[in-house]
Amino acid sequence: MAGANDLDSKKAFKYALINLHKMDSLVDIRNLSAGxxxxxxxxxVNLSIQQFDFVGVIGPNGGGKTTLLxxxxxxxxxxxxxxxxxxxMTEGNTHRIGYLPQINNIDRKFPVTVFDVVRSGLMSxxxxxxxxxxxxxxxxxxxxxxxxxxxxxxxxxxxxxGGQIQRALLCRALVNNPKLLILDEPxxxxxxxxxxxxxxxxxxxxxxxxxxxxSHDLGTISTYVKSYACVNGSLHYHxxxxxxxxxxxxxxxxxxxxxxxxxxxxxxYNHKS
Amino acid sequence: xxxxxxxxxxxxxxxxxxxxxxxxxxxxxxxxxYIVSRRIVFISGGITHASFGGIGMGYYFGFNPILGAVVFxxxxxxxxxxxxxxxDLREDSAIAILWSLGMAxxxxxxxxxxxxxxxxxxxxxxxxxxxxKEDLIYLLLLAIFVIGVFLVFYRMIIxxxxxxxxxxxxxxxxRLFNALLISLVALTIVLNIRVVGIxxxxxxxxxxxxxANLFTKRxxxxxxxxxxxxxxxxxxxxxFSYIYDIPSGAAIIFSLVVLYGLFKAGFVVxxxxxxxxxxx
Numbered sequence: 001m002a003g004a005n006d007l008d009s010k011k012a013f014k015y016a017l018i019n020l021h022k023m024d025s026l027v028d029i030r031n032l033s034a035g036x037x038x039x040x041x042x043x044x045v046n047l048s049i050q051q052f053d054f055v056g057v058i059g060p061n062g063g064g065k066t067t068l069l070x071x072x073x074x075x076x077x078x079x080x081x082x083x084x085x086x087x088x089m090t091e092g093n094t095h096r097i098g099y100l101p102q103i104n105n106i107d108r109k110f111p112v113t114v115f116d117v118v119r120s121g122l123m124s125x126x127x128x129x130x131x132x133x134x135x136x137x138x139x140x141x142x143x144x145x146x147x148x149x150x151x152x153x154x155x156x157x158x159x160x161x162g163g164q165i166q167r168a169l170l171c172r173a174l175v176n177n178p179k180l181l182i183l184d185e186p187x188x189x190x191x192x193x194x195x196x197x198x199x200x201x202x203x204x205x206x207x208x209x210x211x212x213x214x215s216h217d218l219g220t221i222s223t224y225v226k227s228y229a230c231v232n233g234s235l236h237y238h239x240x241x242x243x244x245x246x247x248x249x250x251x252x253x254x255x256x257x258x259x260x261x262x263x264x265x266x267x268x269y270n271h272k273s
Numbered sequence: 274x275x276x277x278x279x280x281x282x283x284x285x286x287x288x289x290x291x292x293x294x295x296x297x298x299x300x301x302x303x304x305x306x307y308i309v310s311r312r313i314v315f316i317s318g319g320i321t322h323a324s325f326g327g328i329g330m331g332y333y334f335g336f337n338p339i340l341g342a343v344v345f346x347x348x349x350x351x352x353x354x355x356x357x358x359x360x361d362l363r364e365d366s367a368i369a370i371l372w373s374l375g376m377a378x379x380x381x382x383x384x385x386x387x388x389x390x391x392x393x394x395x396x397x398x399x400x401x402x403x404x405x406k407e408d409l410i411y412l413l414l415l416a417i418f419v420i421g422v423f424l425v426f427y428r429m430i431i432x433x434x435x436x437x438x439x440x441x442x443x444x445x446x447x448r449l450f451n452a453l454l455i456s457l458v459a460l461t462i463v464l465n466i467r468v469v470g471i472x473x474x475x476x477x478x479x480x481x482x483x484x485a486n487l488f489t490k491r492x493x494x495x496x497x498x499x500x501x502x503x504x505x506x507x508x509x510x511x512x513f514s515y516i517y518d519i520p521s522g523a524a525i526i527f528s529l530v531v532l533y534g535l536f537k538a539g540f541v542v543x544x545x546x547x548x549x550x551x552x553x
Contacts, residue, residue, distance in 0.1 A: 037361075073442040094444040101439060110310055110435050111492045120432045124443045129425050156490030172439070 025050050026089050026180055026210055027072065031081035034064075034071040040079060041067040045235040049180060051088075053210040054202075056225035063232040065214050069184055072212070073099055089179050094124050098178030098209075100169050102185050108158045114168050115153030118144060121172035136175075143171045147201070163194035170198075180210045187217055199224050278512055286402050287511075290521070293404045294507035296412035297468045297477060302500030303419050304461040305478035306485070307454060310492060311434050316353055316455070318475055319368035321462050323349035323375030325471055328396050329382030338396065339411070342466060345375055346459035354455055399470030399522035401511060408467045415464050419457060423496070430454065431492055468507075469522040477503060480529040484536050506532050 025048035035041040042064040049055060059065050070076045071083060074095065089096050098121070118140045119132050132140075144150045147167040157165060166186060173181060183202075187195045202211055203224055215221050227239040281287040308317050327341030349371045357364040383390050395403060423430065433440045433450045440447050465474050485498035509532075510525030517524075 074444075075438065075441055097442065099439060099442045101436070105438060106436060107312070111306075111486070111490045111495050112431055112435050113491055116428075116431060117435065120428070120435065120439075121443070123429060123432045123440070123445055128429055128446070158490055176443075 026053075026086050028084040028086075029072075029081070030084065032071060032078050032083060033080040034067050034076055034078055036067075036076070041233070042071070042231070043234050045081070045231075047229055047235055047237055049210055049212060051179075051210055052206060052208075053212075054206050054224060054226040055210075055212045055229050056221045056227070057212060057214040057229045057231055058216075059231035064235075065231050066184070068229075068231055068235070069182060069212075069214060072182065073097060092124075096176070096179045098173035098176065098181040100166075100173045100181070100183040100186055102188065103162060103165055103169070103190075104188075106157070106165065106169070108165070110157060112157055113153065114144075114149065114155050114157060114160065114164075115140065117157055117168050118153070118171040118175055121175035140171065140175055143174055144168075147171055148197075163190045166190055166194070166198070170201075174205070178209060180212065181205065182212045182214075184214050185216065186213070187215060187220070195220065278515075281515060287515070289404050289406070289409060290401045290511055291508070292409055293401055293412060293468055294511060294525075295504060296409070296416045297401075297465050298481070298500050298503035298507055299416045300412065300419050300461045301465060301477040302481055302503050303423055303496050304458055305482045305503075306492060306496045306499055307430070307434065308458060308478050309482040309486075310495075313455075313458070314475065314479060315365065316350075316368055317458055317462060317478060319353060319372040320346050320350045320455075320459050321466075321471055321474055322372045324459070324463050324466070325380075325396075326375035326378035326382075327463075329379030329386075332386045332390055332393075333382040339408075339463065339467065342463040343460065346463040347456050349375060350455040350459040351452060354451060395470065396466060397470050397472055398520055399466065399468050399473060401468045401507075401521045401525070402514070404467055408464075411464050412468075415460055419461065422453070422457065426450070427493075469525055473522045473526050476526045476529060477507075480526070480533055481506065484529075484533050487536055487540055502532060503529075 027047075027049045029045055029047040032045040033040055033043050034045075045068065047055075057065055057068065067076070071078060085095050119136065122132065122136055141150070141153075144153060144167075147170060149164055149167045149171070152160065152164065157168065160168065170186075173183075181202075186198055190198070199220065202213070205211065213221060213225065227237065230236045230238070282291070308314055324342040324346040327343065327345030328338040329341075330345075331338030331341035352371055353364070353367050356362045356367040383393065392403075394400075429445065429450060432443075433445060433447050434454075437447055437451075462474055462478070465477060468474075469477055481499040481501075481503035482495060484502045485495045488498055489495055506529035507525050510528035511521060513519065513528060514521035514524035
């Protein structure tokens with residue numbers, strides 16, 4: 001009897017541990033201030049990104065969206081406060097973050113093949129030399145067919161359209177199986193069809209990983225995101241994907257307002273006359 | 274004329290020049306592809322001219338001017354990296370300052386050196402026909418080193434150069450590789466100064482790549498093609514230099530530009546696929 005009891009309590013303990021882990025956030029930003037030299041762009045930011053979260057980051061230009069991304073990606077050190085990564089998120093000394101930069105950060109004339117770009121997502125400090133394994137090549141190929149760019153692996157990056165480059169860069173971001181995917185305005189320079197496809201892909205991906213999406217276009221992303229972070233010098237977090245005019249007005253986010261109705265539609269502010 | 278050219282190989286100086294052209298094509302083909310891909314041609318120009326300061330000091334203090342150039346080249350390369358990333362100085366201004374500072378130091382030291390400065394012109398304009406066994410050994414060692422680095426670290430070099438920010442987010446040793454590669458650029462430039470000179474060395478690092486880029490848009494192929502076209506241009510120039518008795522460095526550059534013009538014209542006339550590509 002004592003033995004069975006022991007087993008039960010062990011089991012309970014194990015489940016408690018699992019639950020505890022599930023409740024943990026992947027990334028915890030605590031009282032973060034960040035900026036460049038004397039110029040503090042973000043002040044006193046608090047944000048936790050949960051597992052399978054889908055955060056839409058919105059806010060005006062110069063409000064600090066990019067600075068927030070850079071801090072999360074470890075490109076700039078916090079001036080004050082800290083960013084805590086869950087152990088699920090860390091692998092050796094790197095964080096398991098997939099990053100899709102803005103497409104105009106890429107030099108399209110650089111002589112590199114699509115397949116090499118995709119696989120480069122596997123590189124890190126820990127593997128300076130050596131070849132890609134067969135399993136890694138397969139993973140890259142599978143990802144490329146999933147994203148609809150199979151068969152163009154041997155092309156140079158400069159031979160692709162904007163949408164194709166975005167897909168290749170998305171494959172690069174995903175090839176190392178990240179726990180958090182960060183996208184910096186993926187809807188610039190791509191057509192509407194690709195944009196819709198991209199968001200549908202993200203919706204599917206969201207079952208496996210958390211997503212942080214920076215966008216100007218609140219109208220389109222509102223049906224996909226699970227919460228908002230409005231960044232304008234500081235950060236205001238809203239769970240749920242409903243956006244009210246009051247909420248936006250108080251944070252001076254110059255974006256479209258959405259409301260739900262019989263047919264999908266977008267309501268904009270009245271013109272000031 | 275062909276027999277004349279083949280007979281040239283009986284001369285030691287011509288054999289040396291031929292071998293030097295071969296090594297120069299390898300080092301400039303690989304490093305030039307890196308320079309052009311990363312768009313650091315202007316930085317490389319700065320390093321080239323800054324190294325003249327080392328040549329001047331070599332004359333004044335009586336050591337091998339190329340040794341001085343190596344030190345100046347690498348220091349200015351790392352200096353440009355440092356000043357632009359850490360010290361909040363505009364990159365092109367940093368380059369211009371080091372560029373002219375090196376030249377100024379070179380001029381001052383050569384002026385202070387008593388008597389006539391022998392071979393000064395060969396450092397400015399190069400003379401492949403006067404390369405020594407010692408120069409050849411340096412070039413061979415450099416070629417082995419460059420090939421070795423690119424063989425072992427090829428993927429990392431592409432990774433770091435294509436998208437530096439992404440590489441940083443993956444915790445790749447970006448700064449280490451930037452420093453290693455810019456030092457290799459400096460070494461390649463300085464050791465090839467003996468072949469075509471300070472004023473002309475940039476063309477060995479860019480024209481073969483421009484020709485190669487007509488045929489391929491892949492980094493690895495671009496290196497191989499550049500080596501081939503570089504060698505073709507160097508040997509053609511070398512032959513012209515002998516036949517018409519004109520300075521070898523200038524003849525090599527001229528041949529390379531003519532080669533580029535011919536291939537470019539060929540592509541414009543015959544290469545419709547290439548034209549279609551450029552419209553995209």
